[in-house]
Amino acid sequence: MYFCFVNSNTEENYLKAIFLLTDGVSEVQPKELSESLGVKMPTINSMMKRLLEKGLVEHTSYRPISLTKSGKKMAALIIRKHRLTEMFLVEKMEFGWEEVHEIAEQVEHIKSPIFFEKMNEMLGSPKQDPHGSSIPDLNGNIDNVNYPKLSDCEKNAELRLVAVNNSSEDFLKFLNARKISLGLRMKVLSVESFDGNMTILFNEKREEVLSKIVCDRLLVTQLNPSK
Amino acid sequence: MYFCFVNSNTEENYLKAIFLLTDGVSEVQPKELSESLGVKMPTINSMMKRLLEKGLVEHTSYRPISLTKSGKKMAALIIRKHRLTEMFLVEKMEFGWEEVHEIAEQVEHIKSPIFFEKMNEMLGSPKQDPHGSSIPDLNGNIDNVNYPKLSDCEKNAELRLVAVNNSSEDFLKFLNARKISLGLRMKVLSVESFDGNMTILFNEKREEVLSKIVCDRLLVTQLNPSK
DNA sequence: GTATAAACTTAGATGTATCTAACAAATAAG
DNA sequence: CTTATTTGTTAGATACATCTAAGTTTATAC
Known part of the structure; x- marks a missing residue:
């Protein structure tokens, strides 16, 4: 059986936010997600309904949210694109580390595996982005080094x-x-x-x-x- | 009076399509635009209503469509971003000229003037893209050399x-x-x-x-x- | 110069992504 | 352990971007 299912940028942003908010922990409260994304609670609700149907999140009424395995992988791949982009902007285009987040936030949604793999190659497969965050690999696996504050x-x-x-x-x-x-x-x-x-x-x-x-x-x- | 009005990617695509279809001529038929964008006629109609209100196109019922001065400028600036991107992909990332259109089609919508001006600088302010098309300048002016076929x-x-x-x-x-x-x-x-x-x-x-x-x-x- | 075809418009429907208002459940506070 | 507060849900509304179906205007053909 063949599935070709593409997510909107918005959906990608939800997956990414859940992934980042569940770093270390297993779940995130809808409220937290709503604040992180800057949308109201009912918006979270309807999006969770969709992501649930797509099998990307787990969520039952009045309970916190978590990513499924495939949701996690998808999120990690978006974060890979984000962090490779940040590294590319700093290393190959001479941007400052403070300038790259906003641009990468947009570039990460580009659909072109070869584009990001070319960046990866030019950068020599970096393991961290310019802020020291780990870059997930092509399978969505990420080194979870938890540096102390x-x-x-x-x-x-x-x-x-x-x-x-x-x-x-x-x-x-x-x-x-x-x-x-x-x-x-x-x-x-x-x-x-x-x-x-x-x-x-x-x-x-x-x-x-x-x-x-x-x-x-x-x-x-x-x-x-x-x- | 201060206006901060952002266009959606879709609107940008309509402006760009009208610009390219009116190359040399002054107007484009709704039908032609509909075929070029791959949408049905009523879609053109409702978008024209919006772009008309925003002062970006001129259009009266049953007549062809043209860009206003500000619509033309906006379109030219999107095309600038598209063509700079294509040039960057070929010159700095070693893509073939046949690979870059699809990627540039997505990159052109990124909102970050500095990102494209950095490309421009790295490329030495190129006047043409990899396919020989002129790159509009920052004011939206474009050299209209009409090469013969x-x-x-x-x-x-x-x-x-x-x-x-x-x-x-x-x-x-x-x-x-x-x-x-x-x-x-x-x-x-x-x-x-x-x-x-x-x-x-x-x-x-x-x-x-x-x-x-x-x-x-x-x-x-x-x-x-x-x- | 009417008939026919093509192009265009209007009206109304669908799906996405968001909102507000109102209600329900869970948590915190006394 | 009841009350109040916070959190979460449902229902219904709005804007965008698209569609189909049906009607209108313009252009084409005979």
Whole structure:
């Protein structure tokens, strides 16, 4: 039996949003999805009805939403296209990492496997996008490395910034202004227990205080202590 | 008074189709437009109503359709994005000229002036796309060079292929198979008056018979006779 | 110059994607 | 454990983009 079923851009956006909101957890509340997509609750409801019929989500009345296996794969492939595009824009077209999300948000819906595989080839099959997020492979499998947040690290921790949690233009411009980019070495000099502000030493020379809000969005790895 | 009015992809496709069908002439018949877009007549009708209200087309009942000045500009800017994309795909991503139309058809709707201007810059502000069609400038102005068709040339004419009339994959693959590409020198050896077939000498060495259908789609310039 | 054919228009229907208003269920608060 | 609040659902409305069926106008043919 042969199925040729194409999803609208809108449907793709719902799948993507559910995928991203269920990162780590298994389900998402309709309310959360509605806020994430900027649509009202009944809209979520009618779209879930459609995606349910297509076998892409699981959802029973008054219960949270999750993706089926095929929904997950479909979402991962859209995210693959999004992240390859972001990488292409940064590496091959000299865009800043703060400029690429909006463009990739549109490019990701282009129907042309060869277009994205050409990007992939030109980029040498990158494993991460410019914000440090993993790029799913052609089968929709994605490395689920769960980097800790800077805000969860303790005093004296020696770290490297490997990803950001959020690709909003404002946040990335904030980081640019402070010359904070992926790969940067950081040491936690102090943590203010009252508000979660952290004082960080960058590259062993520059010292700066970062708010909890910012520290929540910076993902790090422990630096090899043998070094 | 401030207007922020965005057109849907569908509207953009109508504007583009009208622009291309009114190349050289001033109007297009609704029927022609309907066939070109693959929609039924009433669909044309209701879209014309909308584009009329937006001041993008001129149309009165039972009369042909034309673009207003602002409709023309808008269409030209979409075509600019399409043709820049085609050029980018060929020059920077190593696609064949027969592969790019379908992809550009989708990319042209992306809303990001900087994305296309970056392409333009990387390409060195090209004046033609890979099929020899002029690329409109940022103001929507387009060089209207009207190259003659090969089929309108006479015996013994010495020519250079400068553009094709049609970017369909099948036609371009047909040309690829015969190693016919832009810039190729051609001499008309004979014209069959019965069916319009032409015998052409390519690059002063290779001889081939081309059907009228093909000759209608090949656009040429007269080679400088002083050469 | 009427008859016929082709092109065009109107009216009304369908499916997508959204909304508001009103109602129902689940959760939180007292 | 009842009440209030939040969350979720249903029903019905709107706008877009399309269709079919039926009627109208223009063009073509004889």
